[in-house]
Amino acid sequence: MALESVKNILRMADEAGTSVISFICIDYNMVYSVIKTAEKANTPALVMLLPEHSGKNNTFSIKGFAETAKDLAAGVRVPIGLHLDHSYDYESVIRAIRLGFPSVMIDGSARPLKENIELTKKVAEAAHILGADVEAELGTIGLETSDSAEKKGIYTDPETAGLFCRETNIDSLAISIGNAHGVYREKPVLDIQRLEEINAATKVPLVLHGGSGIPDDQLREAFKKGINKFNVGTEFIGEYYKALVDYTRLKEKEDNPFKLLEVPRFVQERLETYLEAKLKLSRF
Ligand SMILES: [Zn+2]
Numbered sequence: 088m089a090l091e092s093v094k095n096i097l098r099m100a101d102e103a104g105t106s107v108i109s110f111i112c113i114d115y116n117m118v119y120s121v122i123k124t125a126e127k128a129n130t131p132a133l134v135m136l137l138p139e140h141s142g143k144n145n146t147f148s149i150k151g152f153a154e155t156a157k158d159l160a161a162g163v164r165v166p167i168g169l170h171l172d173h174s175y176d177y178e179s180v181i182r183a184i185r186l187g188f189p190s191v192m193i194d195g196s197a198r199p200l201k202e203n204i205e206l207t208k209k210v211a212e213a214a215h216i217l218g219a220d221v222e223a224e225l226g227t228i229g230l231e232t233s234d235s236a237e238k239k240g241i242y243t244d245p246e247t248a249g250l251f252c253r254e255t256n257i258d259s260l261a262i263s264i265g266n267a268h269g270v271y272r273e274k275p276v277l278d279i280q281r282l283e284e285i286n287a288a289t290k291v292p293l294v295l296h297g298g299s300g301i302p303d304d305q306l307r308e309a310f311k312k313g314i315n316k317f318n319v320g321t322e323f324i325g326e327y328y329k330a331l332v333d334y335t336r337l338k339e340k341e342d343n344p345f346k347l348l349e350v351p352r353f354v355q356e357r358l359e360t361y362l363e364a365k366l367k368l369s370r371f
Contacts, residue, residue, distance in 0.1 A: 090157055091166035093190035093316075094220045094258050096131050097292040099166070100315040105370045106295070106306075109133035109170055110362075111320035113146045116351050117327065118155050120358035126163035127359075128366045133168040135318065136188075138179065153187030170222070172318070180210050184219045192261070196224040200247065207255040215256070222316075225251050226263035228296045242281060249288035259292045259316060260285075264309075266297040269321055277305050279312055286313030294318065299325075306368055319365065323358070330357035 100107045112118045112134050125132035136152045147155075153169060160167040170190040174180045180191045193210040195203035207223040214221045226243030243262040252260060262285055264278040286293060292315035298306070299322035306317065334353050338346055 088161065088164060088166070090160045090169050090189060091131070092220060093133060093168040093170050096133065096166050096168045097259055097315045099131065099371060100369075101292055103371045104311055106310040106314050106317040106368075107131050107133055107168070107371075108298075108365060108369055109135045109168075109172075109316055109318045110323050111135050111137050111140075111172060111318070112152075113140055113324065113327075115147075115155060116354045117323070117358065118152070119159060120355050120362055122156070122159045122163055122167055123355075124359045124362035124366065125167060126165045128363060129165055130366045130369050130371055131166040131168070132366065132369075133170050133316070135170045135172050137172040137320070138174055138183070149183050149188070150186040157187070177206065177210055177213075181213055181217075184214060184217050188219065190220040190222070190258075192222040192224070194224045194261075196227050196261075200251075204251060204254050207251075207257060211256045211258075220258040222259040222261060222294055223251070223255060223257045224261040224263075224296075228261065228263045228266055228268060242278065243285055245281065245284035245288040248285045252289045252291050257291060259294050260289060261294040261296050264295075266295055266301065268297045269299075271300040275301050275305075277301065277309055279305075279308055282309060282312050282314070292316060298322075303368060310368075310370075317368075323361065323365075326358055326361045327354060330354045333357075 096107050110121045118134050121132055121134050134156050140146050141149055156169045171183045171188045172192055173194045174192060175194055180193050183191055193207055195206040211221045225248055227241045264281050265276055293313045294316040295314045296318045298317050298319040
């Protein structure tokens with residue numbers, strides 16, 4: 088089937104009291120594996136591009152990524168959504184929508200509240216005219232580093248979240264409740280009470296970033312309490328990297344350049360095993 092709108096998938100997740108998982112994908116093998124495993128597990132999923140991967144290392148053009156996801160989604164019966172992760176300015180978001188992304192994130196969370204509202208509102212107005220869905224962020228989702236100030240981020244305030252959603256007319260909101268990007272050094276503890284308060288103060292589906300390494304029991308609890316989209320990047324990318332290392336070790340004695348043709352399927356099988364287990368968290 089054609090790509091499903093992210094807004095509809097998030098609504099389905101909300102009705103089922105669960106969360107869709109949104110996987111950061113860097114290349115064809117990752118996009119392919121997410122869509123094929125979602126089909127096999129009969130579980131909706133999102134494929135997501137982090138613009139800086141495309142911009143810095145030419146892993147995939149924005150248009151090429153969107154076309155690939157559309158092409159692969161057309162061949163399966165399960166709802167697949169396509170989403171652009173963290174974008175920081177109006178121009179790049181609008182450009183990505185025009186290049187084929189039906190759902191985007193504008194992240195103004197590093198700006199003062201008033202500026203974040205202004206930017207997000209402007210993006211949402213234009214995106215909605217173009218038929219795209221918009222995720223925004225409030226509170227800063229820290230980066231997992233040794234710097235404790237940076238690590239903590241700034242937790243989302245429930246009352247401000249309510250105001251932010253009313254002012255901006257966004258479709259989903261990424262919040263900070265103890266989650267962080269990257270690899271956690273200590274076991275994370277999500278502030279579930281804060282999540283419940285944010286959920287009560289807002290009407291839009293909530294999004295949890297920094298999903299690699301949060302224990303499953305905390306995730307299930309968060310999904311029941313209002314998280315309807317959950318982003319995974321580091322863990323998924325790590326599986327790919329490990330597969331490449333293993334393949335190289337396995338084949339290092341073989342002097343046949345055409346072994347290169349075996350690499351995609353080797354990687355895809357490993358990713359599919361990981362994804363199958365991960366998708367069990369999503370209970371549609
Ligand atoms: Zn994020």
